[in-house]
Amino acid sequence: xxxxxxxxxxxxxxxxxxxxFRFDSMARATFSxxxxxxxxxxxxxxxxxxxxxxxxxxxxxxxxxxxxVFMIMFMMNPAGLMPMTxxxxxxxxxxxxxxxxxxxxxxxxxxxxxxxxGRAPADPTMxxxxxxxxxxxxxxMTLGMALFATIVATVVLATRRGRYDRYGDDLRAARPDDxxxxxxxx
Amino acid sequence: xxxxxxxxxxxxxxxxxxxxxxxxxxxVMLMMGLELMLGGVILAAGAAWHHIAPAAxxxxxxxxxxxxxxxxxxxxxxAVVTALFRSREVDTTDMAAELRE
Numbered sequence: 001x002x003x004x005x006x007x008x009x010x011x012x013x014x015x016x017x018x019x020x021f022r023f024d025s026m027a028r029a030t031f032s033x034x035x036x037x038x039x040x041x042x043x044x045x046x047x048x049x050x051x052x053x054x055x056x057x058x059x060x061x062x063x064x065x066x067x068x069v070f071m072i073m074f075m076m077n078p079a080g081l082m083p084m085t086x087x088x089x090x091x092x093x094x095x096x097x098x099x100x101x102x103x104x105x106x107x108x109x110x111x112x113x114x115x116x117x118g119r120a121p122a123d124p125t126m127x128x129x130x131x132x133x134x135x136x137x138x139x140x141m142t143l144g145m146a147l148f149a150t151i152v153a154t155v156v157l158a159t160r161r162g163r164y165d166r167y168g169d170d171l172r173a174a175r176p177d178d179x180x181x182x183x184x185x186x
Numbered sequence: 187x188x189x190x191x192x193x194x195x196x197x198x199x200x201x202x203x204x205x206x207x208x209x210x211x212x213x214v215m216l217m218m219g220l221e222l223m224l225g226g227v228i229l230a231a232g233a234a235w236h237h238i239a240p241a242a243x244x245x246x247x248x249x250x251x252x253x254x255x256x257x258x259x260x261x262x263x264x265a266v267v268t269a270l271f272r273s274r275e276v277d278t279t280d281m282a283a284e285l286r287e
Contacts, residue, residue: 003187010195013229017202017222021210033218036199040225043192044249047236052249056228059253063221063260070264071214074277086211088280093208097201104197108190118241131243132250139247143254150258157265160272 005046013039025079026071034064051125192233200226211278213270217263224256 016035023029037060044053121127132140156162166176203222210216228249235245267277276282 006187006191010191013225014195014198014202017199017225020218020222021202021206021215029215029218033221036222037225040199040229043195043229044232047192047232048240049232049235049246049249052232052246052253056253059257063257066264067214067218067260070267074214074267074271075212086215086278087209088211090209093205096208097205100204101197101201104201105194108193108197113189114238116237117239120236120240124240124243124246127243128246128250131247136243136247139251143251146258147254150261154261154265157262157269 002046006043009039009042009046012036013043026075027068027079030064030068030071033067034060037064048120049124051128189233189237192237193230196226196230196233198226199223199229211280213263213267213277213279213282216279217260220259220263221256224252224259228252228256 013036016032016039019032020029020036023032038057041053041056041060044056047053161178163171166178167173168177200223203219203224203226206219206222207216208219210219231245231248231252235249239245270276270282274282
């Protein structure tokens, strides 16, 4: 049962991963990527990591929904109705990817992988939670800080007009330089 | 269904994503390639946890790190695309290639 699930999900993941870069329509490409990443989540569930598999599935669903919006905002040709190629350096990239895939596969097959040590805990989710709140606390705190820094950086990058635009480079302008006056008594 | 099969699937996903990231001109499509590469990393980490050291939680923690990296990459990537488009009306990598003052 799990072998069949593994093969179905693996083939679907790689096939839809390839189709991401072959579809003309951006909506199709996004949903193809979503399929590939949902299959990765499914493979995690096959491996016995129920919680992380479901987290991956939920996160990818929302992420791809947001991505579809940005695709339509920023692509020149979102529907793929005008045939155009948006590619560069295809031969070099194909060579690099074929080379890296070959070397990865050779490495995977030649490395003497260690034997399985220990048994999976009855509840891997509990194990993960105890680990993140115990010996791996530093990892968790680093991730938290990284996510917080991401929030700040994202807002800074995406803001159209910040305080330096409004109050000048030394922030000493008496009145903010706004395109439209008003708001909070200004 | 052994470790090697999982890792080969992960390597295939990684290399397909690498091809996309190297060939696509649109920055958003390039980010889709990066997502696919990180998907391969997640799968490889899960397989390593299951087949090598299931008693330790380190493999699971590695998956959490990879998922966080994916979220950070998406958020920062879209913010950079927005900032680039605001300042120069640019949405492809080739047009953003020149550093200028």
